[in-house]
Amino acid sequence: MKTLQIDVGKCDYGRDCAHECEAACASKVFKCDDPSRAALRIRLLENGEGRAILCDQCGDCVIVCPADALSRNKQGVVLLNKKTCVACYTCVGFCEKHAFERNPEWLLPYKCIACGICVKACPKAALEIAEAPTPAPRII
Amino acid sequence: MGNPYAGLTDYLAFHRAETNYRYRTENHFDVAKLRAAHRLIKETAFTPSLPERGYCYRGLYINIDTLEVKEQPVTQEMKDIFIGGRGFGLWQLWHAVKPSTRWNDPENEIVISPGPMSGITQYPGSGKSIVVSISPQTDIPIDSNVGGYFGPLLKFSGYDFLEIQGKSKTEILIFIDGEKGTISIEECPLEPLDSHILAELLTDMYAESEEDRVNISVVSAGSAADHSLIGMLNFSWFDKRRGCIRLKQAGRGGIGTVFRDKRLKAIVIRRPGVKGDLNRPADFETIAKTGVKLHRELRSLDPSQCVMRRNGTAHIVEIMDAYDLLPVMNFQYGSHPETHKVASYIWDMRCTQRTSDGCWYGCSMSCAKGADGLTLRTGPYKGQVVTVDGPEYENVGGLGSNAGIFDAEAVLELNFYCDTYGICTITWGTICAFVMECYQRGVLNLERTGGLDLSWGNWEADLELMHQVARGEGFGLIAGLGVHKMKHIFAERGWGDPGLLEDIGMENKGLEYSQYLSKESLAQQGGYAMTNKGPQHDEAWLIFMDMVNKQLPTFEDKAEALYYFPLWRTWFGLNGWCKLPWNDISPADNHLRHEPHKIPEHVENYLAMHGAMMGNEITVEDMLNQSARVYNFQRVFNIRMGKGLRIHDKAPYRSMGPVSREEYLSREERYDKQIIDEMGLDPTKMTLEERMAAHRAWRTGRYEKLTDAVYKRRSWTPNGVPTYDRLKELGIDFPEVLEVVRPFLIPDHI
Structure with missing residues (x-):
């Protein structure tokens, strides 16, 4: 399956960049100017460490969705069917990586679709879309 | 305990079934022919609307005799005093019936009301409906809290309640299309009654496409509801994955018996386009954030707490057994060496995992487990492969251990037939336990049962008895009347000692006990018998707090719990919530909070969401007052219908202590110690009969004392009647309410 992956040695967590990845995701994927709407989050913590919150397409959300609104496409990427989604946010609460997002303005939740827009935007070339084995469905 | 892995290989097949949980026997019907036989006898148009802050401000009244269809206003007073759900149901029913009304009179109603919070998708357990009617078993109002999609779809069509009155002369169904705005009453002569077929058939019939099936919900009963007083209603939803x-x-x-007596075959609703904001709350964000918080809590803590997502409520089977609280053989004993055969690890394997099992969107507690791939061994569907919903703890206790049945497949088959035949599993469990003990003690025998060997553990006879109810024949017709009526029938026929039958017949107000052994939990004894509707644990399930967590050590604690918890739990039924996500999961730091047994953070969640829906803020006191209005109103309603007094809160002795010699001897050490510690007597100088008599006096005495204390805390008279001051304080001192209580209030209390 396709997943967004990060090279933590290259990413500087905003020390010397303008979070171009988040800005590109927000503007090109979600058509808004607010980078906090992005489907990935790169944070510099107070203790100086960096944290990247990325969807690894593990598929836990597919199993817990009560509306059967989430499924893998041919590339193994988990996609949300906006028509079927009922905005219960089980996916948001059950995502261990906190990578399934929601915000107060939008009813429907959203996630990374491994489109690669952020990869192209990253000035440090720290992001890539890589192939990874599709994990077996888990009992959650 | 025996080898817990004995017979495990029998379950390997179910691991395989997990990967193919869509496999089951298909029932093929000529839907076109069935539909062609329908005759439209009434069609009414309405304007679909969405709720505003949880309310649609109107209810739907349908008289299936006169075919009158009209909208009922939901007034501000109704909202303020009765909130919704059970409150609305009781209020509508109050106006529909007279003190002389019985269950099968045309004026009796079935009112289904989802409550203002029902239908939100973000917080687990928020899709409930409450059904209210005059019960065939108790002759007083019964309220039943049910999942499935019907309630939310009714509300999103534009109605806060559905009120059905009258009796049809022919078999009919009601179809509400919440998208097109039509209400149809149709004759439907050909459809079968049993719910697993009927609900599927009608879902297919009224859905406009395969994708539309999720937008349909069907209310139905089953063939056993036609021949018994214990019929129940099934509320469906379409499981896309299965x-x-x-x-x-x-x-x-x-x-369900009332439903079928009205010759209602089904109520079908269709309402496409469910989304998470259709209740249009004042503050959606608070509800969303609170919901996500609980989802996270369930994800991280459920595996180490109740494991509800894997086993549902059946996770407590072995816990109850370990604490001597599991009902075994008609509540004689609290544990059994074979409990491991129906313990949670069995259900963990037997229920399909890796799927979503909530009975409404967003319920990540997902306790509505499904056991797929059951091949039926008896009855009209013998040989078919079916999906069984559950089993829940109550079904394992009632259909299993209480009848001495420790065969998981048998429990599943009993569960399946109860559901599809439309009879209550809890009620059936206690009925079978009673008749089996009657069989054990010679009250019943092969001749009196028409050849049924009702020995403990004989699941085939248990199922045959149920099939007899469905066919309307044999001893099944007597069993279907329930324990209360059977006690009198057996005594009148001279089959057994009336005193023994009173002691072992586990019913109160005419309703059978649910499946907890309350002998050593005084709080639960009160939690059962001092209920409004009869001994159902959803009003005051205190046994776990009392016996397992030891959170109610003193007499005062128990009385206070019997004030607070019935009111707290009533609130779920007013709002359309399920109570399981309240205390079947706890925050990690719950033990550090004041009164941890109340799960304070979760109470705060509910109060915050209620305020967010309505656009106001409410406190715990406000919540208790909301519930107390409806709770006391229901008590008065009971009095109006001829019950609701102290005498009706009397408990059968089996629920309090050891009835038989063998019961006493099985726990002799415990009982003798109580004689020393609690009664100050010397058991070594007493005969067994004297020791049993001493226990009876002590146990019934403390129950009476508890009754006094609880009534006082509830501001009721010693006879159990709400005082004038209390009714006035609650704002339910309507003239018709005062008229009911006046004859029972001595001058001091007026």
Whole structure:
């Protein structure tokens, strides 16, 4: 399956960049100017460490969705069917990586679709879309 | 305990079934022919609307005799005093019936009301409906809290309640299309009654496409509801992954019998386009954030707490057994060496995992487990492969251990037939336990049962008895009347000692006990018998707090719990919530909070969401007052119908202590110690009969003292009647309410 992956040695967590990845995701994927709407989050913590919150397409959300609104496409990427989604946010609460997002303005939740827009935007070339084995469905 | 892995290989097949949980026997019907036989006898148009802050401000009244269809206003007073759900149901029913009304009179109603919070998708357990009617078993109002999609779809069509009155002369169904704005009453002569077929058939019939099936919910009963007083209602939803309908039950009190007596075959609703904001709350964000918080809590803590997502409520089977609280053989004993055969690890394997099992969107507690791939061994569907909903703890206790049955497949088959036949599993469990003990003690025998060997553990006879109810024949017709009526029938026929039958017949107010052994939990004894509707644990499930967590050590603690918890739990039924996500999961730091047994953070969640829906803020006191209005109103309603007094809160002795010599001897050490510690007597100088008599006096005495204390705390008279001051304080001192209580209030209390 396709997943967004990060090279933590290259990413500087905003020390010397303008979070171009988040800005590109927000503007090109979600058509808004607010980078906090992005489907990935790169944070510099107070203790100086960096944290990247990325969807690894593990598929836990597919199993817990009560509306059967989430499924893998041919590339193994988990996609949300906006028509079927009922905005219960089980996916948001059950995502261990906190990578399934929601915000107060939008009813429907959203996630990374491994489109690669952020990869192209990253000035440090720290992001890539890589192939990874599709994990077996888990009992959650 | 025996080898817990004995017979495990029998279950390997079910691991395989997990990967193919869509496999089941398909029932093929000529839908076109069935539909062609329908005759439209009434069609009314309405304007669909969405709720505003949880309310649609109107209810739907349908008289299936006169075919009158009209909208009922939901006034501000109704909202303020009765909130919704059970409150609305009781209020509508109050106006529909007279003190002389019985369950099968045309004026009796079935009212289904989802409550203002029902239908939100973000917080687990928010899709409930409450069904209210005059019960065939108790002759007083019964309320039953049920999942499934019907309630939310009714509200999103534009109605806060559905009120059905009258009796049809022919078999009919009601179809509400919440998209097109039509209400149809149709004759439907050909459809079968049993719910697993009927709900699927009607879902297919009224859905406009395969994708539309998720937008349909069906209310139905089953063939056993036609021949018994213990009929229940199934509320369906379409399980997309399994590709079949699922059922949740409004089980207690015989509402399915009322439904079928009205010759209602089904109520079908269709409402496409469910989204998470259709209740249009004042503050959606608070509800969303609170919901996500609980989802996270369930994800991280459920595996180490109740494991509800894997086993549902059946996770407590072995806990109850370990604490001597599991009902075994008609509540004689609290544990059994074979409990491991129906313990949670069995259900963990037997229920399909890796799927979503909530009975409404967003319920990540997902306790509505499904056991797929059951091949039926008896009855009209013998040989078919079916999906069984559950089993829940109550079904394992009632259909299993209480009848001495420790065969998981048998429990599943009993569960399946109860559901599809439309009879309550809890009620059936206690009925079978009673008749089996009667068989054990010679009250019944082969001749009196028409050849049924009702020995403990004989699941085939248990199932045959149920099939007899469905066919309307044999001893099944007597069993279907329930324990209360059977006690009198057996005594009148001279089959047994009336005193023994009173002691072992586990019913109160005419309703059978649910499945907890309350002998050593005084709080639960009160939690059962001092209920409004009859002994159902959803009003005051205190046994776990009292016996397992030891959170109610003093007499005062127990009395206070019997004030607070019935009111707290009533609130779920007013709002359309399920109570399981309240205390079947706890925050990690719950033990550090004041009064941890109340799960304070979760109480705060509910109060915050209620305020967010309505656009106001409410406190715990406000919440208790909301519930107390409806709770006391229901008590007065009971009095109006001829019950609701102290005498009706009397408990059978089996629920309090050891009835028989063998019961005493099985726990002799415990009982003798109580004689020393609690009664100050010397058991070594007493005969067994004297020791049993001493226990009876002590146990019934403390129950009476508890009754006094609880009534006082509830501001009721010693006879159990709400005082004038209390009714006035609650704002329910309507003239018709005062008229009911006046004859029972001595001058001091007026």
